[in-house]
Amino acid sequence: MGSTWGNALKLSIFGESHGAGIGVVMDGLPAGQPIDLEDLQLFMDRRAPGRTPWSTSRREGDQPRILSGLYNGKTTGTPLAMVIENTDTRSKDYSELTIKPRPGHGDLTGIMRYDGANDPRGGGHFSGRLTACLVAAGGVARQILARRRVQLAGRIFGIGCVYDRQVSWVNPDPDILKNLANKAFPVIDDDLGLQMADVVAAARQNGDSVGGTVEVIAWGFPPGIGDPIFDGLEPRLGSLFFAIPAVKAVEFGDGVAVANRFGSENNDAPSFVSVNGETKLRMLTNHGGGSDGGISNGMPIVARLSIKPTPSIGKVQPTVNLTTMQNDELQIKGRHDPCIVPRAVPVAEAALAIGLLDQWLGINGRRF
Amino acid sequence: MGSTWGNALKLSIFGESHGAGIGVVMDGLPAGQPIDLEDLQLFMDRRAPGRTPWSTSRREGDQPRILSGLYNGKTTGTPLAMVIENTDTRSKDYSELTIKPRPGHGDLTGIMRYDGANDPRGGGHFSGRLTACLVAAGGVARQILARRRVQLAGRIFGIGCVYDRQVSWVNPDPDILKNLANKAFPVIDDDLGLQMADVVAAARQNGDSVGGTVEVIAWGFPPGIGDPIFDGLEPRLGSLFFAIPAVKAVEFGDGVAVANRFGSENNDAPSFVSVNGETKLRMLTNHGGGSDGGISNGMPIVARLSIKPTPSIGKVQPTVNLTTMQNDELQIKGRHDPCIVPRAVPVAEAALAIGLLDQWLGINGRRF
Amino acid sequence: MGSTWGNALKLSIFGESHGAGIGVVMDGLPAGQPIDLEDLQLFMDRRAPGRTPWSTSRREGDQPRILSGLYNGKTTGTPLAMVIENTDTRSKDYSELTIKPRPGHGDLTGIMRYDGANDPRGGGHFSGRLTACLVAAGGVARQILARRRVQLAGRIFGIGCVYDRQVSWVNPDPDILKNLANKAFPVIDDDLGLQMADVVAAARQNGDSVGGTVEVIAWGFPPGIGDPIFDGLEPRLGSLFFAIPAVKAVEFGDGVAVANRFGSENNDAPSFVSVNGETKLRMLTNHGGGSDGGISNGMPIVARLSIKPTPSIGKVQPTVNLTTMQNDELQIKGRHDPCIVPRAVPVAEAALAIGLLDQWLGINGRRF
């Protein structure tokens, strides 16, 4: 197993970085949902490599070809399959890596797990390229959610030691959030974004890479969605976020900061508030990121993902040589992102969309 | 769904805090594994309430009664079911809470999710009491792992703003780790532990509660265990850790700190090292917490859980009144932990044991 | 794994025939559904042993104790757990069977599967007694279906070579079907039922057992429920029916007879028909048992289960001796049904109810 996920909405992801193609099957979608392929492609493009100075120069169209599940522009209700061909692969770049595994990568553990039979080219099935499948699936899921007034956005929360402005997600401004998708470097405070870009540029110049944090927000998600214990919002979304390569921490709401708090500071108290003349039930604060007991409370759902610096760096690194069985050194060549955080933003949004739609369908059914 | 988890080892948890009983069914255990019931009870006792000044004064035996799956002291291979009777329930304490839901608790979202049909007494199925089921299952799992030389330990990493000593988990000292289980307040530096206890005592005196962090470590876990993408160690363990009530962040290895790093600082490089005269393949550092690409690399597996302050506090709090449909105030009476972090340590260890055994069985099969 | 089933509604069954108790956890039930415990017990009683001359003289109350999931007489929406204590166990009857496994039983394969660690007493987890758990779960499921006008019934279709009247299930008579539940020997033609009883009596007198067929029918199930390929009505219900011990064939609609037909004979053609003045869409025939392409078509859902003669017979039989490792003979003592077919009727109804409710919840959601 490994690459299959879901309760009401099942995903099956396949492919290797330098194989014939990668793809995803979505099983359990509601029928009759219009899917705007142009919107899907725009969402895919946000993850695609080769578009900013910060990303690898590998260029892939990353155009998902829909093999099934869409008829006359609408979902059929039966499995929706998307395939992305691998076109620009330079496998020779990777020949050295089965002998000298890259530190911090899955090269060595992949060999251990599969007794050396796995496809090592470009990281194989463990490549960040596989996140294109997640984005394709998420691009479908978010369109279905959007028609139910659930909106999603994501931003770079920090790179290295530079952070974007903190926002208390009680009443998010939809205009600011929606505009993030149009930015090549999606932050709220563009000045801080420029500082982050400098950190990336410096890492790049040093043949190094740098980590960062992504924040994603969903608003308009109705209260009362989620299940107890293992299928609460946090465990389900958490399992998706941690499926994104390089994610080493996942936070909901105030995340690690809750550990320093008193209950009187941290509790989100419900309150009847007047919104445009109507009385609504809201929380006065949103430390919990929209979830109590694993169930949505109607507030924005907020998560942050800590992303490690990409392990592929140009600097000389110690490693082992599996042919000589001696310690050795490695200098990685080829095209690599000095910072994958900007490209991880739509990936995290996609995971959020998939997780929320799965929960929704499980509780409300697949007849819309 | 909600309370069922697992691939090769399936768990089904049931029960409500003030109902007849709670329990867990474990399906998929290997047959013929001796289970030491005394050891299981000692592990349960580490979570049980009413044993320290920091925990609620509710007293439950918390003795799991094994209904099936154990024969002549060994697992049968067919489902192992454990039931814990609820004996000391004072439901009158909770009568007010369906009208005035507790801030930060699942009271209100439970009503939204189940249209008010859920059992509200003591939090019902959302009660922290249900973690006794996780501990019972984990207590079985860790004995099976221990016989394969996989050891687990956990500690309070911090309470409020006081933290225990940081440890780089490259060569953990088994004696220090094993001794943690014997401490009422499991920290490595007992002086820091006393400071944490002061924080708890202060919160208690103020009718408040305080959050904290738990760290868990597994060592001796073989390399090459884990699956790609959705079933990597992080997503699988993450889904279990987030199933523990009050957990708002999960970190693996250096966790949120990786976001601030350069790749050259963060990569764990493999190396042939001499251990007691034998050449072994190890990582020089362990920033990744024992996992690369979701697969174990032979280093200690390390995770940290950020636990929010328990929402049940004695202070007056704003809330809504669902009878009058007006804003109102609430002062919670009854027995509540000012800090659940110490009791969460064995819960996190249990989740770790369950997750690792599930992965192991899925790859190596259930014939030992 | 093994004893866990379900998509939208998950079942986890545990227990061994002569252990402390058996039980079932149902996860995913809709909340707020009233459960009539008296009706549940009446349904359980139809399976309970010791009530007719044809069944084993072992007497168990078979009263499920509900540990969770029911509050104020209604489902909470969180897991419903039921436990049945084992009270009348005479384990000494079975001591010989680990040495000389009973032909046709799971004794030998159980030893092979679990390396001898499984509980052999009374068949352990493989005992027909475990079907009480299925009946308990099915008893809950059918009440929820009944409130949505889905009715279920079952009958003995045949024992040995004597068969009840064939019925073309196009317009079933609800009165005849509902009355079946009141009969100790549920057949449509009671004269044929008496002939069947004679077959059972003869088998009993010979120290032998006899097989038979059970037919179950659900009517009022709405059209359009079911999923393609693996989750069609037939594969899902089939997996449940084959989970009943001793079932060696499952047929839907005309079953094995379809193999002998021409398409022009077998096709169920849709037609607008007038029912009480209203125009309804119906099938003119029901050879398919209410399912086309795995999806319900609004006609009665019909299945038949072929049940082998219970392997525990009084006659001397050849077997192996696992101590001497020689061929040997066995004469089974103890209390055994000469024919389990009558008791299998509510078990098959229960499986049908569980399967249909799971499909319904998966498509329509769990908010009623």
Added chain:
Amino acid sequence: MGSTWGNALKLSIFGESHGAGIGVVMDGLPAGQPIDLEDLQLFMDRRAPGRTPWSTSRREGDQPRILSGLYNGKTTGTPLAMVIENTDTRSKDYSELTIKPRPGHGDLTGIMRYDGANDPRGGGHFSGRLTACLVAAGGVARQILARRRVQLAGRIFGIGCVYDRQVSWVNPDPDILKNLANKAFPVIDDDLGLQMADVVAAARQNGDSVGGTVEVIAWGFPPGIGDPIFDGLEPRLGSLFFAIPAVKAVEFGDGVAVANRFGSENNDAPSFVSVNGETKLRMLTNHGGGSDGGISNGMPIVARLSIKPTPSIGKVQPTVNLTTMQNDELQIKGRHDPCIVPRAVPVAEAALAIGLLDQWLGINGRRF
């Protein structure tokens, strides 16, 4: 859901008959297994249409293109994805069928299930064409099983009222069984096969179709594989067999015939027998089809599938008109098999291979 199956080995099938392509993802295969693509194609060819006078004249190459999971001729251990392009589609043939649904087909229930959004062309996702995906997956599974000395074969057991010779599957002759795969009309007694062919030819001439029975056998499968209750061999294999369109009954071992038997006739008694000088534990008979209590007993695993006559016939049939909302008539044009039984043989073998490999991997793990 619907098109996803499996515990240790997960399958995800996608595609519509006249869409861009169909395919299957296999997740959970052991790594390093050589796959002979020529052998796979030969197996695919046994199902492919257009090769005998009995089958539809539609011609598809049915060549699975492997997108991932195979590297240097061996499985990588990560998902193996296969796509079959749809090349010869004549969608105009089907335009009438959304208005006048074909009796006995999923046309009408598909519309009910998906509110008319499903792809109706050629049956869409419900088309028999999707079984090519099952055959592709089964073709991989059987090669892996074969390397562990598990062999599979299948035959036409009957068409209309003509049946092939009954065989008691105690000591199957491998030569006879292996030769079945080479026959265009795979029966044991070729004279009876000619009679069956006459039945098909007559049905064809009448613009009609005819049903039949397929029998599949696996030998060399080790004893002790299978799980209790829901994951026994019968429920797991049964769920796969019933996923094949047109299957209305599934029998294991003697199947429906066990209902007429006495226990003394039906029990399979174990015995130590001498095989080539070695003492082996065998059953004296094989009425149970190789399974006791859902667990393999070392005897050949035998199942029979009753296949209804294909509903697409040339004769005029009653149906409804969903435009006029009146009763109407339909005469189906286009290319259709008068008898799909011969082509169903490799499909049933494929299902058997998938089911047995899934059970094997779940118990023995995926490290070979």
